[in-house]
Structures are given as C-alpha cells and as structure tokens.
Amino acid sequence: MTPRDSPPIISPSWLARSSVEVAPDLIGCTLARKMDSGQIIRGVIVETEAYAPGDPACHAYRRRTARNAAMFGSAGTCYVYLIYGIYHCLNVVTDQEEVASAVLIRALQLVEIPERLQQPSPRKLARLAAGPGKLCQVLEIDLSLNATPLLPNQALWLEARSSTFQPDLVQTTRIGITQGVDLPWRWYLANCPAVSRL
DNA sequence: TCAATGATTAGC
C-alpha cells in the first residue's frame, strides 16, 4: 500500500486576504462537513458573495454586535447566522483579525449525499444545495458552528481546487440585498445547475 | 406575489 497524499487543505493564511479576492478563488474548492453521525459530506463551491468593510450590505457595516462578532474573527473561521427565522447561512471569515470581512457560501455541487436522503434523481441532486439556506440544511449547519475554525477533521473544512482547475467564472451583483446592490461581488460557475439563481 | 418564522436592530 502506498500512502495517499494528504488532502490539499486550505489554510487560514490563504484566507487572510480581502473577501473580494477570496470569494472568486473559493469557486471550485470543496467544502467538507463531518456530520455528528461521523459521515463526511463534500460539495464543490459553485457560488459565493463577498462582504467587506465599508460595504453597506455587510452585517457589520454599522458596528460590531453580538451577531456579527464572528466576522471580526481570524481568517479561516466560520460566521453562521439565522435569516428570516428559518434558515442558516454559512460564511468563511477572511482578512485580518478585527477586519469584518467574509465570503457567503451560496451554493454547492454535492459530491456525496447524506445517508438520511435516499437517492435523489440527478435533477434534484443538483438543486439540493443550490442556495445558502439549503446548503446549511443539507450539511446540518447551525449556530453551534458559528465562530468555529475550518480545520481538517473538525466539523467543517475547506479543500483546495487543483492547480490546473480553471473555473469558468461569472461575476455579477449580489442577490437578496437592498444596500450596496451595485457592487459586483457575486461569483458563480458558468453553466452549473447547482447555482442558486442565474 | 406572498407567507413562514424568530432573532436582531434601529428608533424612540
């Protein structure tokens, strides 16, 4: 048996840049989730949005609060929040500590299916994690993961895309916001059925 | 187009 290469983990230092730089670079990377059951679910990130200081759509635009505190944390941690009382959303915290900056993970192309879901049709499988609230449902992400670090074999971590992978990226404006609507800080993989909206 | 659903936030 030859030992396998360890997975190409994304390190905190790689994320210690502006969210506007990190967001497109995360497209094609893999988000891994170890469920409480022990099962590991993976999905390729196919859609992201950046939120940054000075950005009126950023949760921390006005001031630091209990909810947005995790955005001020160090790169490579999570910012998870509850939206509309129903759904959770997952962000990857970026940039330097005390700089409120994060990338919202908006959609995943699942490469493994949770055991609790039976075999969905390929059509449904593609849409299973197409949206920030839906992917958190599938991966069982809630507030208990807020501010936790993205590290291998923890609850969540990131795996780099191969150096030869050239994503066919589309850059557009962000979705579902009323402030900062003109900032082109949304990216998604072109021709991907798992993107939340085209 | 609209309701579900609850924590958070701004405003008084």
Added chain:
DNA sequence: CTAATCATTGAT
C-alpha cells in the same frame, strides 16, 4: 420598549 427588518425558500 416596540416595530421594522432580514445576505431565503417554496408554494400559489
């Protein structure tokens, strides 16, 4: 304290 808001989703 109170009322509006909200980085959503799925049904109609």
